[in-house]
Amino acid sequence: MNGAEILIDGLKKEGVDTIFGYPGGVVIPIFDVLYSCREIKFLLTRHEQGAVHAADGYARATGKVGVALVTSGPGATNTITGIATAKLDSSPIVVISGQVHTNNIGTDAFQETDMVGLTRSICKHNYLVKNILDLPHVLKEAFYIARSGRPGPVSIDLPVDVVTAKLKNYNYPDDIKLPGYKPVLRGNPMQVEKLARAINMAQKPLLYTGGGIVTAGTTEELRQLIDKTQIPVVVTLMGLGTVPYDHPCFLGMPGMHGRVAANKALMECDLLIAIGVRFDDRVTGPRHTFAPNATVAHIDIDPAEIGKNVRTHIPVVGNAKNVLEDLIEKVKPRVKNSWNERTEYWKEKYPLTYKKSKEEAISPQFVIERVNKFAGPETIVVTDVGQHQMWAALHYHHRQPRKFLSSGGLGTMGSGLPAAMGAALGKPENQVICISGDGGIQMNIQELATCAINRIPVKLIVINNFYLGMVRQWQDLFWDKRYSQVCLLRSPDCPDECHGPNENCPPHKYLPDLVKVAEANGLPGYRATSFSEVDEVLKKGLAHDGPVLMEFVVNRLENVFPMVSSGKPLSDIMMGE
Amino acid sequence: MAEKHTVIVTVLNSAGVLARVAGLLSQRGYNIESAIGAPTENPEIYKISLVVTESKEHIEQITKQLNKLVDTLKVVDISHKDNYIVREYIILKLDVTQKKRLEFFQLIKYFKANPIDIAPNHIILELSGNPRKIDRFIELMKPFGIKEFIRSGEFAMAEYQTPKKGEKNGN
Numbered sequence: 008m009n010g011a012e013i014l015i016d017g018l019k020k021e022g023v024d025t026i027f028g029y030p031g032g033v034v035i036p037i038f039d040v041l042y043s044c045r046e047i048k049f050l051l052t053r054h055e056q057g058a059v060h061a062a063d064g065y066a067r068a069t070g071k072v073g074v075a076l077v078t079s080g081p082g083a084t085n086t087i088t089g090i091a092t093a094k095l096d097s098s099p100i101v102v103i104s105g106q107v108h109t110n111n112i113g114t115d116a117f118q119e120t121d122m123v124g125l126t127r128s129i130c131k132h133n134y135l136v137k138n139i140l141d142l143p144h145v146l147k148e149a150f151y152i153a154r155s156g157r158p159g160p161v162s163i164d165l166p167v168d169v170v171t172a173k174l175k176n177y178n179y180p181d182d183i184k185l186p187g188y189k190p191v192l193r194g195n196p197m198q199v200e201k202l203a204r205a206i207n208m209a210q211k212p213l214l215y216t217g218g219g220i221v222t223a224g225t226t227e228e229l230r231q232l233i234d235k236t237q238i239p240v241v242v243t244l245m246g247l248g249t250v251p252y253d254h255p256c257f258l259g260m261p262g263m264h265g266r267v268a269a270n271k272a273l274m275e276c277d278l279l280i281a282i283g284v285r286f287d288d289r290v291t292g293p294r295h296t297f298a299p300n301a302t303v304a305h306i307d308i309d310p311a312e313i314g315k316n317v318r319t320h321i322p323v324v325g326n327a328k329n330v331l332e333d334l335i336e337k338v339k340p341r342v343k344n345s346w347n348e349r350t351e352y353w354k355e356k357y358p359l360t361y362k363k364s365k366e367e368a369i370s371p372q373f374v375i376e377r378v379n380k381f382a383g384p385e386t387i388v389v390t391d392v393g394q395h396q397m398w399a400a401l402h403y404h405h406r407q408p409r410k411f412l413s414s415g416g417l418g419t420m421g422s423g424l425p426a427a428m429g430a431a432l433g434k435p436e437n438q439v440i441c442i443s444g445d446g447g448i449q450m451n452i453q454e455l456a457t458c459a460i461n462r463i464p465v466k467l468i469v470i471n472n473f474y475l476g477m478v479r480q481w482q483d484l485f486w487d488k489r490y491s492q493v494c495l496l497r498s499p500d501c502p503d504e505c506h507g508p509n510e511n512c513p514p515h516k517y518l519p520d521l522v523k524v525a526e527a528n529g530l531p532g533y534r535a536t537s538f539s540e541v542d543e544v545l546k547k548g549l550a551h552d553g554p555v556l557m558e559f560v561v562n563r564l565e566n567v568f569p570m571v572s573s574g575k576p577l578s579d580i581m582m583g584e
Numbered sequence: 585m586a587e588k589h590t591v592i593v594t595v596l597n598s599a600g601v602l603a604r605v606a607g608l609l610s611q612r613g614y615n616i617e618s619a620i621g622a623p624t625e626n627p628e629i630y631k632i633s634l635v636v637t638e639s640k641e642h643i644e645q646i647t648k649q650l651n652k653l654v655d656t657l658k659v660v661d662i663s664h665k666d667n668y669i670v671r672e673y674i675i676l677k678l679d680v681t682q683k684k685r686l687e688f689f690q691l692i693k694y695f696k697a698n699p700i701d702i703a704p705n706h707i708i709l710e711l712s713g714n715p716r717k718i719d720r721f722i723e724l725m726k727p728f729g730i731k732e733f734i735r736s737g738e739f740a741m742a743e744y745q746t747p748k749k750g751e752k753n754g755n
Contacts, residue, residue, distance in 0.1 A: 123600060124603070127600075127603070127604060127607050128607060128608075128611040131654075132654045135599065135600075137599070152654060185654060186596070186657060187595070187596060187653070187654055187655050187656045187657045188654045309652070310648050310651070310652075311645065311648035311649050311651070311652055314641070314644065314645075315645055315648075
């Protein structure tokens with residue numbers, strides 16, 4: 008067998024059913040094998056970045072390893088943003104890139120880039136396979152590393168001569184020899200015991216949980232722990248869905264755009280039980296101000312996360328599922344106390360509200376609220392990055408894990424549509440709604456054609472305020488409304504200085520006209536410009552069989568609240584008007 | 585408070601492993617004072633000695649991150665361990681005038697430094713030893729006129745090793 012055949016055979020052995028990618032010179036031998044391969048579906052995206060985000064979306068929706076295949080040089084460099092996105096959110100993907108002939112490596116050959124060097128700091132691990140003898144075990148290791156421990160992206164760079172080289176006596180290996188890689192699974196029993204004792208003693212305990220719960224597949228155990236102990240819980244962007252939005256102990260998402268109850272609880276708790284989270288600065292604010300009264304317990308499979316950002320008193324290294332199982336046995340049942348009452352009071356006193364705009368311009372939050380009416384518990388919502396992402400995180404009714412997919416750590420604009428595409432292929436039985444903004448959608452808009460031609464039924468919602476809204480919001484609140492380069496309608500006819508829409512604005516145009524863009528790409532496009540049209544467009548769009556674009560032209564100056572300014576403690580919450 | 589630490593990283597001798605280790609430190613904003621890497625008695629195993637000046641918290645983070653590398657077998661911060669022999673090697677080129685040479689040779693004899701090239705206008709010396717001895721030697725050589733020197737960076741070996749379980753945490 009040659010290298011290309013071994014590669015495809017290895018992918019089959021790893022259970023890969025879909026590859027996302029784009030061909031090119033040095034990978035033609037691989038595509039030649041795919042030409043007659045019926046077991047693996049190949050999705051030809053319109054850009055390599057789209058392929059990697061799609062593989063990532065597939066991985067997040069299914070929990071399986073997503074696979075992308077691209078050529079060398081520009082094909083390889085176009086994967087970088089997608090790989091970094093997967094790294095920051097611990098999403099398991101394997102990215103296979105072509106490479107020039109081993110004899111030409113280092114000569115600045117046509118379409119040569121140092122992929123191993125480029126991806127070193129954004130991968131969990133990477134390989135340059137220089138000898139066909141190494142290919143089988145590299146494949147086996149790559150998938151194992153991507154999916155085990157704290158998952159992450161693995162890159163495999165394959166020179167064209169390795170792909171065409173022949174190997175006699177090929178066998179896909181059964182074992183993995185990685186003496187330096189042994190993820191710890193079971194938490195140290197003494198530490199778990201210590202944590203259980205701390206929980207039993209605490210007056211104001213608080214759970215702070217995140218993506219690690221989703222990765223470990225331990226939603227059930229988390230809910231059991233909450234039911235047994237009645238401990239209030241805050242859930243990060245990456246963990247949304249693990250605790251149902253209407254659970255009495257659920258205080259919402261914490262952090263910069265967190266719910267007031269969640270942030271107040273973090274500032275007041277006396278025991279913080281962090282599970283599968285990494286104390287991101289968007290959650291904690293300035294580290295020295297975070298959870299000032301709390302004993303901090305941190306359960307994580309990655310020992311390097313413990314104590315990285317916030318001092319930890321009870322560290323537990325291990326898989327969240329194993330640790331939670333042990334913990335549930337050891338904690339005493341707890342009844343609600345005055346602390347629970349206090350958190351429930353905050354929830355009631357500071358509900359998620361927004362001021363409905365007086366004009367007909369739609370409030371963006373209203374669109375998300377209406378999506379709740381049409382989406383079911385099985386619906387997968389994928390967002391892009393920006394204001395709409397935060398509105399979706401706050402206002403969407405999260406019910407299940409792996410049903411809300413969003414680029415959290417890297418904050419990658421343009422990731423939404425391709426990730427939704429990957430989720431839809433991974434979970435064909437689930438409805439997939441992609442919520443994007445007018446900025447983000449234009450960063451990978453070419454994938455509309457991919458959706459249309461492959462009949463991938465992504466229901467795309469674009470919240471259009473004609474602004475790069477999140478940056479405009481910061482300029483509004485902290486930069487004197489100096490709206491520098493955030494208006495997507497800005498033209499040479501505009502005055503030099505602009506502090507928002509006014510009578511001097513050039514005649515209103517849809518540019519691009521997203522409805523026409525949708526139609527040009529072979530899918531229907533609908534637009535709502537007033538409150539009364541919202542339901543009608545959602546109903547029509549979501550009932551449509553294939554992919555569809557629904558544009559909601561919203562109040563241009565709406566801001567995301569609550570908000571804690573950058574550099575301020577979580578107690579310093581702006582509520583908006 | 586920043587303090588000098590010597591960290592010994594034992595890794596698999598795989599392609600680019602030195603770049604991985606060095607890259608990891610620079611990626612997270614840590615400066616490497618010195619790094620030496622070479623294969624060991626087992627050609628599959630490679631040892632890297634790093635010297636970094638960082639706070640205790642940062643050193644902890646560095647060792648944890650180094651442990652996470654798939655190729656890492658073991659990471660030990662030997663700074664506060666007394667059972668390690670730490671050595672460094674230096675070559676110096678000096679501009680010693682004829683009239684100072686007598687005094688010079690008496691001094692280097694005391695340090696057991698080895699002259700390897702003696703010419704009319706310069707002398708080249710080598711010396712190995714504990715890094716503190718090297719530091720002191722450089723100070724004492726300054727008045728004779730140092731033209732240049734090159735230090736190997738620190739490397740170390742345990743005097744006796746009692747194998748510890750759980751040194752490597754894995755990912």
